[in-house]
Amino acid sequence: MRLSILDRGQTIGTRALFAFIRAVSRQPVLDVVKMAAYRPDFYGRLMQAVTHEAMRGPSTWSVGDRELMAAVVSKANECEFCVNAHTATAARAYGDGVKVAAALSNLETAPIEEPLRVTLRMLRTLTREHTVGPDDMRTVLAAGVSRTQIEDALAVCFAFNVVNRLADAFEFFVPEPDAFEAGAKYLLTRGYR
């Protein structure tokens, strides 16, 4: 972590909670959690509400679909921490790690439904190119994705375009897979709040 305040600047109560979590889970506290808990009144609390709404709020996309979107956006941003975190969470949500791995390695041949595929492709373009046009959206709509589903996918994209940037800029430590598995379990039971 490039800023020591994000590692050690939380309140005494929060740091005590982190020590407790480390002891009980035998896993490191993920840097994304430490960041959200640093001056949560400035960023963490309100942004977690956005992310929770996008990832767990009402939507016809499943939780697995939205976690896969998060992983694909993170990959487009080359954010290793977030790719690992949301690959693990999508795999657990779907109960199908092979499908998630396939979607991340080759979106065009992965065994996923066409509406999800074209949506992921659009999110990848928006993330990589920083822009999309009406034609990109017409392609998605033509595959049977509703306007509301596109709006929901854009909200997921927003949340991860924020956190990918922070993970890269602050250089979140990338722990062993076990830590991301523990994180995935947490995200699927408690969400992002």
Added chain:
Amino acid sequence: MSDIVRALEAVIARILEGSGRADPAMRRAAFENTNLTGPTATLVRKVAEQPSRVTDADVAAARNAGLTEDQIFEIVVCAAVGQATRQYHTGLAALEAATGRPDHG
């Protein structure tokens, strides 16, 4: 959907207009990725445009230019939320253009 828009607006209002350690004008400039100079401009531009290219040296240079860690934290958050917001609005505008319906959020 409208819940998301409201929640997003709350984040933006807080980081740009609420109390902070960095000057509000600097936070807004970071959000907009404009009107900054020197190491702060470099850091903000990388966070917005090429986040995976941010280096230790970029953060050290901002520190050497006189920014505290808390100010760097705020500036980076503003830059990240700003770029993500522009992309989100670009996506919604493209959708509106494709469907020919205004977005009432």
